Amino acid sequence: MNTDPFTSRLSDYLDDELPDGERQSVDAHLGQCESCRVTIEELRAVVSAAGRLPDSAPSQDLWPGVESRITGTWLPALAGRKRDAISPFRRAISKRLTFTVPQVAAAGLTLILLSGGLVWMARSGDPRADVTPLRAEEPLVQPANFADRNYDAAVAELERTLGEGRKTLDPETVRVLEQNLATIDRAIDQCHRALATDPSNLYLNTHLAEARQRKLLLLRRATALTKGT
Amino acid sequence: MADDVALAAAGDVSAFERVYQAHLPRVHSLVRRMTGGRDTDEVTQDVFVRVWQKLGTFRGDSAFSTWLHRLAVNVVIERFRAETLRRQRIREGDDIFDTIAAPLRSRDLSMDFEAALAKLPDGAREIFVLHDVEGHKHHEIASLLDISVGTSKAQLHRARMMLRRHLGRKDSTYEH
Numbered sequence: 001m002n003t004d005p006f007t008s009r010l011s012d013y014l015d016d017e018l019p020d021g022e023r024q025s026v027d028a029h030l031g032q033c034e035s036c037r038v039t040i041e042e043l044r045a046v047v048s049a050a051g052r053l054p055d056s057a058p059s060q061d062l063w064p065g066v067e068s069r070i071t072g073t074w075l076p077a078l079a080g081r082k083r084d085a086i087s088p089f090r091r092a093i094s095k096r097l098t099f100t101v102p103q104v105a106a107a108g109l110t111l112i113l114l115s116g117g118l119v120w121m122a123r124s125g126d127p128r129a130d131v132t133p134l135r136a137e138e139p140l141v142q143p144a145n146f147a148d149r150n151y152d153a154a155v156a157e158l159e160r161t162l163g164e165g166r167k168t169l170d171p172e173t174v175r176v177l178e179q180n181l182a183t184i185d186r187a188i189d190q191c192h193r194a195l196a197t198d199p200s201n202l203y204l205n206t207h208l209a210e211a212r213q214r215k216l217l218l219l220r221r222a223t224a225l226t227k228g229t
Numbered sequence: 230m231a232d233d234v235a236l237a238a239a240g241d242v243s244a245f246e247r248v249y250q251a252h253l254p255r256v257h258s259l260v261r262r263m264t265g266g267r268d269t270d271e272v273t274q275d276v277f278v279r280v281w282q283k284l285g286t287f288r289g290d291s292a293f294s295t296w297l298h299r300l301a302v303n304v305v306i307e308r309f310r311a312e313t314l315r316r317q318r319i320r321e322g323d324d325i326f327d328t329i330a331a332p333l334r335s336r337d338l339s340m341d342f343e344a345a346l347a348k349l350p351d352g353a354r355e356i357f358v359l360h361d362v363e364g365h366k367h368h369e370i371a372s373l374l375d376i377s378v379g380t381s382k383a384q385l386h387r388a389r390m391m392l393r394r395h396l397g398r399k400d401s402t403y404e405h
Binding site: 010039053 | 274281396
């Protein structure tokens with residue numbers, strides 16, 4: 001094993017990281033120690049070789065996997081397949097489709113206002129509504145079960161993460177987020193109350209599911225922003 | 230290339246593919262060396278997906294290749310930080326200090342060297358790649374890996390001592 005106190009300093013010596021005093025001390029030692037002179041030449045050769053390592057491309061084409069992920073068409077089964085084996089239709093997707101929080105929020109708000117109006121008309125039997133009010137005694141569909149612990153846990157976790165990271169967001173973004181989350185929550189609450197008297201109403205069940213999904217989407221997008229991704 | 234970067238940042242996938250092709254060998258080699266060959270293709274894809282997501286933040290203050298390199302290093306570090314505590318892996322490296330096999334003596338010395346590099350303990354390998362292959366300073370490595378400068382220096386020296394055998398030298402220890 002190495003017992004030479006100078007050996008451990010040879011890399012620092014090579015990298016010019018030693019203080020002047022120590023450097024002179026190692027210089028003096030190298031003048032009388034052949035073993036350390038050999039070692040430092042070997043270390044020099046390692047450093048030189050490391051700086052000359054050639055770069056090489058992978059053995060298979062990785063682009064299809066990258067492309068499918070950035071265009072939102074990622075399928076695990078396609079990852080790593082040869083490029084020629086990938087369906088050409090995905091090549092036609094040539095633009096990135098992304099939305100900002102205000103855009104998502106605005107779209108969500110528009111949908112909520114439109115569908116919320118339909119809820120009101122459906123409940124009141126307004127003839128302009130496309131959805132005929134269903135009576136409880138005519139259960140064409142089974143009431144959906146929205147007591148989903150996984151969903152509730154996911155929303156709670158996202159809300160917690162968002163709460164911790166909200167300081168990193170622009171105040172205007174936070175304001176829009178809170179406004180739209182409140183609107184979605186009101187829509188969800190309205191659906192729950194409407195379903196309490198008409199649990200089999202297909203439209204109400206669908207609307208509630210969509211509102212819950214919109215809330216999840218908005219929370220995910222917002223928490224992603226707090227993490228800078 | 231600068232035009233392709235700008236086009237890609239605006240959402241042009243074809244331009245991004247050209248950027249990808251231009252930088253693939255560099256990124257793939259960096260990832261392969263830092264990971265010791267584990268999940269290299271997958272991590273390389275992760276890097277380019279991250280590049281796509283972050284292109285909008287590239288301001289052109291530095292060369293694109295420098296920006297890309299730093300992002301790639303961060304992706305690799307994040308990837309493996311989740312698997313094991315880095316400090317623990319660096320300490321474990323001490324136990325296999327002398328376990329690297331003898332040189333393969335192939336005609337291509339760089340292949341021997343790459344094979345030996347892959348067998349280094351994780352911590353020593355990452356530091357060696359960042360310092361001697363990629364040219365980072367110890368204080369940068371310490372910051373990237375969340376270790377002390379002293380640890381970075383010590384691990385670099387250990388890695389070099391292990392690798393010197395693979396450059397045709399017959400000495401396998403450094404007894405004095």
